[in-house]
Amino acid sequence: KLYAATGEKSTVIGRCGNMDGQITSSVPQTEMPTENNQSNFGTGFGYQYGPIEGTIEIYINDTWWVYATEEVRNK
Numbered sequence: 001k002l003y004a005a006t007g008e009k010s011t012v013i014g015r016c017g018n019m020d021g022q023i024t025s026s027v028p029q030t031e032m033p034t035e036n037n038q039s040n041f042g043t044g045f046g047y048q049y050g051p052i053e054g055t056i057e058i059y060i061n062d063t064w065w066v067y068a069t070e071e072v073r074n075k
Helices: none
Strands: 004-009 045-050 055-060 063-068
Touching: none
Parallel strands: none
Antiparallel strands: 004 063, 045 055, 055 063
16 A cells, blocks of 8 residues: 555554554655555654554654555545
8 A cells, every 4th residue: 555644643642652564665755655664755664553544654753644545535
């Protein structure tokens, strides 16, 4: 699945301490990621699956940001 930034900060409170995954590889910003755990904004960021199907929340610079599939963003 391809997740894109929504520009929204997460509102989840009481998050568990375990990450569901981590961004481990990246492509240039002008390209779209094509592999699991890949981004076009860098590596080393942990993520958890969001409370809404089709979302993940990525921890970047001390803030949880919501990313969503195209289907969810179009709703």
